[in-house]
Amino acid sequence: MKVLIVEDEKMLAYEMEAFLKKNFYVCDLAHSFKSGIAQLDTNRYDFVLIDLSLPDGDGLEVLKYAKKANPEAAYIIITARTHLKDRVSGLDLGADDYLAKPFYLLELQSRMQAISRRKFNIKEELISIGDFQVDLQKRLVLCGGESIELSRKEFDLLSYLLLHKNRVLTRAQLSEHIWGTFVNDDYDSNYIDAHIKNIRKKLNSSANTTWLETVRGVGYRINK
């Protein structure tokens, strides 16, 4: 998969590039409006990540141009400008998603995966883990045909871990995913731990959950 990152903050662009490369994406970087347009003229991309505030032009213009030059790509707007109208006009112009800075790269990857699933119409199979099956679309956790009731946030948490299996997710990464941009200044809260505890309790009554591992001091991981 080929990704174009249009981001004038070079440091940030490099971090995004490093992360995406590790996850087997091929990246091109553009640090200005002009170079972004130039890249779009010469290459085809699967993903275009666009920062709205560029030194020599508006990111929304890049989006407009890219939609013509490379209509089959997926577009994600990345910005520190969190005005609602930017978000609306971005989505109106055909952006597939919108991420407010600062975001976790993991969240970016999840959004990209979700777009891919949507774009390529990948039918969600039941994901099985241990003795459980998780239906992401119907938001169900099944064990031996019986469904186990999880709260909204608990299900979000479990599916996020599942989509990033074999990888340690920190509490901050998890909480950003389940809370999004919602402002909650409760920094030291252990609510991720509380949710995990609840998930374990609810699932354990059906089968064991040794696959859901606590990584001491770091976070949680689903091993498969």
Next chain:
Amino acid sequence: MKLSAKLTLFITGSKLVIALVFVTALPILVKEIASNYTNYTLKQQRKKILTIVKKNGLDYYLQGEQNYGSYTLLKEEFIAFLQVDSKLKLDTIKNSQRLIEGDTLNYRVLSYTFSNNHKNYLLEVGKTTTSIDQYNKALQRFALYGLVMLIVLTALIDLIFIRTMIKPLATIIRARLSQKQFPFLLKQKPVKTSTTDFKYLDESLTSLLSQINEAFFKEREFTSNASHELMTPISILQNKMENFLAEEGLDEKQAISVVEMMKTVDRLKKITSSLLLISRIENEQYVKKEQVKPLQLFEEILDDLKYRLEEKNISLSMSISKDDLILDVNRDLMFQLFFNLVHNAIKFNTQNGSISIEGSKMRDGRYQIQIHDSGIGIPEADLPFIFDRFMKTNLNSQVGYGLGLAIVKSITTYHHIELSVDSELDKGTTFTLVFS
């Protein structure tokens, strides 16, 4: 009391006092003036008589007699010449009694001795004191009536004049100061007045208010810009650490310290986004056109926070009708508002405590929501400050940097929701929201 009334009252009062003093002092004054005038007349008469004596000789009066006396028809005045002992020397004017034809009368008497033909004579010129005092009472009464009328008249004129003169002040107060909410509107024209003090006052107020406005907008702008500017470096830090953590070959100790750093950055991020949220609300970047069912929002919030209620074993009672509806609000902000209040009610609650959430119609028809907790309460001294940014109350380690309530305040202000708080230490706190 209004300034114009005060001024009129004061002026009228002071006039009255002066008039009363004058009227009371009038008899003494009149007496003094009359006696001075009488003395003067008596002296004039003496002068006249002595001139006649000098010209025509004393015998002109005495006609060969030793003494001479003469008085007017009603005995108001008299003149007398008496031959007296040569040692007696007199030049006085004083009141004394004289017996004239069987009537004892009070006179103002000028006594003067002079020698004539080697004999010593005493001249006495007298005037009755009753004739001096006779106008006193009438004068006093007349002065009293006249003055009272004058006072009433001038007070009325003063009142009218003061009213017109002070009018610009009332206009200034109304136009400049009666508006309490930021930002001040400064579109009004300068207040019309010919009084330089008022002109100065109006100009100063206008300029001060515009300075406050400017500072206010600058602060808003600063918060917004600063938070935006902070977001990019935070992004870089966060993503660098995230990549670093994913690197292979990191041992547990290193991983934990990276996670600790990430936590700190996360905290910075949350503070910054809170500030950004407040500044976005203050800059009115949210559309207030949605309608929300409070029950739905609270159920959603409680679902998210259920684990926290369970942690502290807090009992919850909620009485909000499922038909209750709040109009013309922003749903996300309402969610944030209710969330912060419920979250606080849990955070500052005690083990096995309770929370109640009630929605009701007030007597005046407005809708109100009350969120009550049986928590640790807020000290009275802290109450005025709990909605300030970064205010730390209770000095309790589990207390955050208090942006939660600052957010609550800015959301309620933006939506014109009345917000009040009642709290008793160790008993609990009630937040009341009144929707207009």
